[in-house]
Amino acid sequence: MLNHGGLVKALIEQSIFAERLQIVQKAVSNRTTLPILSGIYVEAISDNLTLYATDLEIAIKTSAKAQIKKEGQIVLPAKLITEIVKNLPEAKVELVSNENENTLQIKSQQSTFNLNTLAPDDYPHFPDTEDTASFKILKKDFDKAVRQVINSASKDESRPILTGALINIEKEKIKIVATDSYRLALKEISSKNSSATQAIIPHRALDEASKIECKDIKITLSPNQAVFYLNDTTIVSRLINGQYPNYSQLFPQKFETTIVSNKDELLSAVKRVSILSLNNTPLKINTSSGKLKISAETADYGSANEEIMATTKGKDIEIAFNAKYLIDGLLGIDGENAVLELVDPLQPGILKSDEKGFNYLLMPIRLS
Amino acid sequence: MLNHGGLVKALIEQSIFAERLQIVQKAVSNRTTLPILSGIYVEAISDNLTLYATDLEIAIKTSAKAQIKKEGQIVLPAKLITEIVKNLPEAKVELVSNENENTLQIKSQQSTFNLNTLAPDDYPHFPDTEDTASFKILKKDFDKAVRQVINSASKDESRPILTGALINIEKEKIKIVATDSYRLALKEISSKNSSATQAIIPHRALDEASKIECKDIKITLSPNQAVFYLNDTTIVSRLINGQYPNYSQLFPQKFETTIVSNKDELLSAVKRVSILSLNNTPLKINTSSGKLKISAETADYGSANEEIMATTKGKDIEIAFNAKYLIDGLLGIDGENAVLELVDPLQPGILKSDEKGFNYLLMPIRLS
Numbered sequence: 001m002l003n004h005g006g007l008v009k010a011l012i013e014q015s016i017f018a019e020r021l022q023i024v025q026k027a028v029s030n031r032t033t034l035p036i037l038s039g040i041y042v043e044a045i046s047d048n049l050t051l052y053a054t055d056l057e058i059a060i061k062t063s064a065k066a067q068i069k070k071e072g073q074i075v076l077p078a079k080l081i082t083e084i085v086k087n088l089p090e091a092k093v094e095l096v097s098n099e100n101e102n103t104l105q106i107k108s109q110q111s112t113f114n115l116n117t118l119a120p121d122d123y124p125h126f127p128d129t130e131d132t133a134s135f136k137i138l139k140k141d142f143d144k145a146v147r148q149v150i151n152s153a154s155k156d157e158s159r160p161i162l163t164g165a166l167i168n169i170e171k172e173k174i175k176i177v178a179t180d181s182y183r184l185a186l187k188e189i190s191s192k193n194s195s196a197t198q199a200i201i202p203h204r205a206l207d208e209a210s211k212i213e214c215k216d217i218k219i220t221l222s223p224n225q226a227v228f229y230l231n232d233t234t235i236v237s238r239l240i241n242g243q244y245p246n247y248s249q250l251f252p253q254k255f256e257t258t259i260v261s262n263k264d265e266l267l268s269a270v271k272r273v274s275i276l277s278l279n280n281t282p283l284k285i286n287t288s289s290g291k292l293k294i295s296a297e298t299a300d301y302g303s304a305n306e307e308i309m310a311t312t313k314g315k316d317i318e319i320a321f322n323a324k325y326l327i328d329g330l331l332g333i334d335g336e337n338a339v340l341e342l343v344d345p346l347q348p349g350i351l352k353s354d355e356k357g358f359n360y361l362l363m364p365i366r367l368s
Numbered sequence: 369m370l371n372h373g374g375l376v377k378a379l380i381e382q383s384i385f386a387e388r389l390q391i392v393q394k395a396v397s398n399r400t401t402l403p404i405l406s407g408i409y410v411e412a413i414s415d416n417l418t419l420y421a422t423d424l425e426i427a428i429k430t431s432a433k434a435q436i437k438k439e440g441q442i443v444l445p446a447k448l449i450t451e452i453v454k455n456l457p458e459a460k461v462e463l464v465s466n467e468n469e470n471t472l473q474i475k476s477q478q479s480t481f482n483l484n485t486l487a488p489d490d491y492p493h494f495p496d497t498e499d500t501a502s503f504k505i506l507k508k509d510f511d512k513a514v515r516q517v518i519n520s521a522s523k524d525e526s527r528p529i530l531t532g533a534l535i536n537i538e539k540e541k542i543k544i545v546a547t548d549s550y551r552l553a554l555k556e557i558s559s560k561n562s563s564a565t566q567a568i569i570p571h572r573a574l575d576e577a578s579k580i581e582c583k584d585i586k587i588t589l590s591p592n593q594a595v596f597y598l599n600d601t602t603i604v605s606r607l608i609n610g611q612y613p614n615y616s617q618l619f620p621q622k623f624e625t626t627i628v629s630n631k632d633e634l635l636s637a638v639k640r641v642s643i644l645s646l647n648n649t650p651l652k653i654n655t656s657s658g659k660l661k662i663s664a665e666t667a668d669y670g671s672a673n674e675e676i677m678a679t680t681k682g683k684d685i686e687i688a689f690n691a692k693y694l695i696d697g698l699l700g701i702d703g704e705n706a707v708l709e710l711v712d713p714l715q716p717g718i719l720k721s722d723e724k725g726f727n728y729l730l731m732p733i734r735l736s
Contacts, residue, residue, distance in 0.1 A: 084643050269478075303481070304479075
């Protein structure tokens, strides 16, 4: 048998090992065309165990303190090692590779596993990271921005650009934008930056980065990749090439109607009406004499009508939206109130909150 | 438009209405061949609102106190009414039918829904229930029995009898049995009964009955149906026709080896080893000098070995089982210890607990 294993001998806490495996697992490929990508690359050096996985679109690397008795590299079958370590008791786990048999022994108390390993030389290298334009923000601000924006990215792979989010670094702020052409979410975060640049990042990379807990996040954008630094974890993502749509021209300059209402009340009412907004039946919004009416009607099933208290300024209006997109926008609002700004029934509406920095543009549905 | 609606006017608490809709919803058909069965039959009489649904295999009826202002019957689209009421605020819900338009108005605070109704005359009658052989037990004993037995019922529709559970009423006890021919779960509950009878009940009826909270359950078996009385709720299920396999002859009369171990320890070890018991690789159990070894090995992935403390009596043995079936059996054990009784590697093993009344028979896998 060809010996492909480096010699590894290491001791690590079960809970830490399990947590780290869970993190890199997200980058493991489901494609069977490249069997090596079903593995997790494990490197034992000085007093660190580093785990790394990639599906060639995204790469995740994470390190944890461990007692290393012999340095080396091995590649382990991702699903098996993750499942095994998750189920081991809370105690030290010993890893000892057998280089003649290309196996790794995993020992903890009365449990012993011998796993066949894969060849570390076959595993693609972790992408080189170079510091070009970068910025650092509080992780909680990043997480909130991702949560507010990510649902608006398109799931339709026929226009790849819209499946990502645009990150735009300006001198005084960072803008994060996502749209599927029916609605657009725009988040602005104040931040002093030395250089201006932009990139379209696959929404999956943002999603995975937002799931990892830490205090700050540093993001580096170079021409071909984005790198997310999250404490002991680094995520590298390819970028989506192409020209992001010029969204700023979509925002109306002047509004004729402004409706302010309690966000939770509006969200509950819209959710209830959406039950009758089947098969893309439009959800109608209607203002008259300081009241906000929300309704939907289908010939087959019936109708839903809600009325909530609202402060309206300007002209009365009747306008219709897709119920799901309206709900997504409302879910992005953190303040107490929701503010809906409208021009007329055929122009986009803007949903925002008391808090500055989040704008949600919503295309209306033409009523027949 | 043909008027099919009885006049209904009723007032009911949202939380109660929502809970009752959730219960009958389980009997609503997913088949589109009979559109009327996508509805819930609602009857308002004296001071009760009774909901009823059936898919012709199982029928569920439940009643709740309500203020009835006009008595009558209507049929409502199940999914819509359930979803609407679940999302209404906690307050009284008013139901008012409009017999000219065949609609029902649902009102609560600022919410108004008008739902198209279906024709109550088209809805199949709730099955007649006659008191033949019946027994009554504590609901918690029933729930436990269902949980211990139900996983052993077959999912394979090609042998319909095995998809049900046998309920056998004897003078001094009730036996509940399920098997898919690879393992068999037998539960005995002490109970004085005047008549002896038996029936094969679809596992779904037992499942749904176990989900409803109440103190006692009364079960009536007649030649064609089983009826479960659960406070304000009644479930009627058809029976499965045919001869249930004669299972008692499967139980070995004499054992050569008895292994007693801590149930939780054994379950954890078996779960871990089962990770390597891929593609039906057998899980091996091995006793020698007071130790219990559990292991699995596949050429492609590797091996798992566990050793746990156990008290063994009789001959040492090596025997193999399907890992999932062994886990199912252990999950049925409530006591502190698991007792495994074995004859030889080719005869079924019996898994039981300190507690009397539960026996789990497990066919071995022949080791090559």
